[in-house]
Amino acid sequence: MTKTLTELRATAPWLLHVSTDIVIFTIREGELRVLLRRRYSEAMSVTCWALPGGYLGPVEPLEQCAQRTLAHQTGIDDVYLEQLYTFGRPDRHPKSRVITVAYFALIPWERVCAESAEGVPHIAWRHVDALPDLYLDHAEIIDQARQRLVSKLQYSTIGFEFMPEQFTLGELQCVYETILGEPLDKRNFRKKVLAFGCVEDTGEQRRNGSHRPARLYRYTAPGEVLYIK
Amino acid sequence: MTKTLTELRATAPWLLHVSTDIVIFTIREGELRVLLRRRYSEAMSVTCWALPGGYLGPVEPLEQCAQRTLAHQTGIDDVYLEQLYTFGRPDRHPKSRVITVAYFALIPWERVCAESAEGVPHIAWRHVDALPDLYLDHAEIIDQARQRLVSKLQYSTIGFEFMPEQFTLGELQCVYETILGEPLDKRNFRKKVLAFGCVEDTGEQRRNGSHRPARLYRYTAPGEVLYIK
DNA sequence: CCAAAAGTGTTGTTTATACACCCATGT
């Protein structure tokens, strides 16, 4: 029992290993983007783009592993995180058996820290419709995360996880339109959101360009995803 | 590499192990019931009730593990099976670290085979509202499976997985009422189901008691769960 | 005064709900 886990992984490929991978989305420039990191794949002896994530510690809860690896690799913490699906095809990793528990996360662009901002080497926020070749089955994981996001947008307040503390209804509508990929009617959208009963007018306004200023709203259940209807 | 996996599990408690557990539901006597098996818990040196399930083989896909252990322990195969959630609290198993990928499954009572019928020792179909003490966190797993079942009933044709090849609309309505725990209006229910467009009249009837015979219908997408609305 | 996004109501359509009687059979 003197071997480290890393050594064990190398010497005992016939054992099962468990990892977590995190699909973290943001909205930027009218695009749904996902965070990728450049990593060296020992398995394939090349560097490639991959999701943040890593191996589960011996006494670590799954979600904590997701939080820890995300924070460690990208500096991001305190985001909405939800278990997505567990991927375990025996051949998904070429050198050993790795079961990965995928999580998906959302963050407002404003909260992306310097450590994973645009321009940082080894880090990229990529449009989900223009992904590079990805490590293992990470493209499949992202695809499934995206489907979950789209469907949860319909029956929950998950979209608010993309918003900063204060936001305008126009900004919120843009987020919905970006994720759904279709334009929405402004009046119907505002009516529906206000009917949720989970936004309040802050009384403040945002002046932003040569047009009428917009009211700023606040989500009244921050950090919580509510089910609607 | 001469040790068996079973020996390894005993001698290397600091390694991670992966298992699957299956929550299989049926409808019987107006009750939603779940299949339990009596098992000896080495961890706790007692026998107790548990979900069917077992350890993942070294080169076995996750879903196949669920199918294999279910078939081996209960004789049941060829059922609707869907990944539910992965449970991995570090202390969920007292003697080693076991991550379990839970699946949920549905079967029409008519298809339950002799090997897991009522009266077979070590096997029980228990009402979900009257469960005995269960192994580890299996009560929590069942609870989550039940929530998933209820919500999927609203937006998919998952309820048909409880039906035999031919069924009456009255029987289908009973299934819905049992799962939802509330009575439904007969006319509205029939209207809605026929609007799904995935049942067809077989032309046959079922005479069953001293009243008018009922038409028999067939689900036109057997083995498939469709999303509705 | 012009351009640009913010803000606001009404109407028609679709969907969901509530509700009561006759039918075919076995005993």
Added chain:
DNA sequence: ACATGGGTGTATAAACAACACTTTTGG
């Protein structure tokens, strides 16, 4: 003949979809 579950339609309410003009600001 009667008890039992099978089968059917309509009227009301609620939810959703379509649609156009006025307001406020910066330049």
